[in-house]
Amino acid sequence: MAVVEWKKDETVAIITMNTDENRHNPGFAKGMLGAFDAIEQDQEIKSIVIASSSEKAWSLGIDLTWITGAMTNNELDSIREFMYDMNNVFKKALMIPMPVIAAMNGHTFGNGSILACSCDYRFMKADRGYFCFPEVDINIPFLPSMLATMKKAIPYYKLEEIVFSGKRVGAKEMEEHHIVVKACENADALMKEAVEYAKTYQKGRKIFKEHKTRLHKHIIEIMEKEDPEFIEPLNLMV
Secondary structure: OOOEEEEEEOOEEEEEEOOOOOEEOHHHHHHHHHHHHHHHHOOOOOEEEEEEOOOOEEEOEEOHHHHHHHHHOOOHHHHHHHHHHHHHHHHHHHHOOOOEEEEEOOEEEOHHHHHHHHOOEEEEEOOOOOEEOOHHHHOOOOOHHHHHHHHHHOOHHHHHHHHHHOOOEOHHHHHHOOOOOEEEOOHHHHHHHHHHHHHOOOOOHHHHHHHHHHHHHHHHHHHHHOOHHHHOOOOOOO
16 A cells, blocks of 8 residues: 555545555655646546545654654755655645645644645544644744745634644634634544535636635745755754
8 A cells, every 4th residue: 555545536536645644754745746746637637635544643744753763864865855845745735726625534733734734625523633733842843834834724813822832623623713614523424525525616727726826826935935944954943
């Protein structure tokens, strides 16, 4: 089983992240980029749902085992390449000319939460799983483009609360503050609702591309102009 796989359901592409925690490492980044590229080439596809095969996690963020090993072995170029690749994953979600929907069936933490925010819409399972930015507790500040991405998905008053506290937020609270479209009863309901919602979009790619380009232009500019200031020296902790 590949780290990332995808299939078609009529006009919807369903990307499935296939590991227990869907941690972000070089293999994950390459898998996501490959899936996005293949989907974009299929002109029948009008929308994307990002799901997880894990029963507990949608995505728990950076693969700490991998990145710690890379730091120990002084593989700094591989870390930089990975960070740029993950930025490209976020950029793809932000700019691909169709809606991208996160179907969060379990815990969504850190870099996984950034991936969810880079999607256009979010659905979340109500009976298990939390959304969280634990960075405040592990002394890791966000890249500038991450903050810009979070601001487009989360109301600012709520963003301040969860960024500064590191609290875990459940689906019902996420729905109340319009961070997710819907808190779904269970995993089956989550996928049903997310895919049905995706199928309501049958828009042309040209207009979707133009809207996304104009809406997210500032995020891409920040990603390209400001993020390298922190990625190149690997100035990633305080």
